[in-house]
Amino acid sequence: MRYDALVVGGSFAGLSAAMQLARARKNVCVVDAGAPRNRFAAAAHGFFGQDGVPPLKMIADARTKLLAYPNVTFIEGRVASAEADGAGGFVASLDGDRQLSAGKLLLAFGVQDGFPDGIAGVRERWGTSVLHCPYCHGYEFSGRRLGVLVEAPHPPEHAMLIAEWGPTTLFLNGNNTVDDEVRGKLQARGVAIEPGRIAALEGPAKDLSGVRLEDGRIVPLEALFMVPRTRPGSALAEQLGCAFDEGHAGPVIRIDAMKMTTVPGVFAAGDAAMQMHNATLASAEGVMAGVSLHRAMLLDA
Secondary structure, eight states: OEEEEEEEOOSHHHHHHHHHHHHTTOOEEEEEOSOOGGGGOSOBOSSTTOTTBOHHHHHHHHHHHHTTSTTEEEEESOEEEEEEOSSSSEEEEETTSOEEEEEEEEEOOOEEEEOOTTOBTHHHHBTTTEESOHHHHTGGGTTSOEEEEOOTTSOTTHHHHHTTTSOEEEEOTTOOOOOHHHHHHHHHTTOEEEOSOEEEEESSTTOOOEEEETTSOEEEOSEEEEOOEEEESOSHHHHHTOOEEEOSSSEEEOOOTTSBOSSTTEEEOSGGGOSSOOHHHHHHHHHHHHHHHHHHHHHHO
């Protein structure tokens, strides 16, 4: 069977895109590896009508609703490679040698987070007390002791934003990245600046009680915000020849206003194709990508 569209990735962006295509009565196949980026978070916040709902539940509910459409196929697995088939479409190979054929591709495989080397306890607390987005999780830590870890090239001014939610310490981790002008602005916002290098995070299980510096001092803390370096969650875009731009956190698939990549017939949505990472934004971008892909089918007919 040749699908009208193959969606690679079944999280917020991919499922939102597939829903538009399903409602356009196209035969859609979604392939998902089952490891959404926000699986570590106990709850998603700020999402329209879903505030406080666990992300995995949101994804499961969305998948159930999508599979109510008879023209949708869902495959649990990983797309290992994809290429043009010479007939205006694409062929994708899954792990295990299964192949799928589709007229168009939509890449929604997200990104993988990279964590700073040499700091023990970051990965174990990711999504619980080590956080990325203050709009997603800042409210739950309102008024508590917060920290911001600056990793180049991310600007230290980010700490001024975090200070909206509570008393904040900016950890330079040995990087002298704050000039006098920025330092003055931070101090005006009440942000403390800690230049020392971090050795480890302290606290029971996934909770955070403090940051231990290499000189032995411990700075009491209950949440640490950081912007991790990211990389695409799959090599498919590179295999297909899609162009990338360098974003503030890592490479981003280049797309036009209609969410098409530099390769005709290949669309992209979600964190892998966005500068700002947020579940609501990923879902919205997925909607736009699905609609645009459908319109492209009509123009190519």
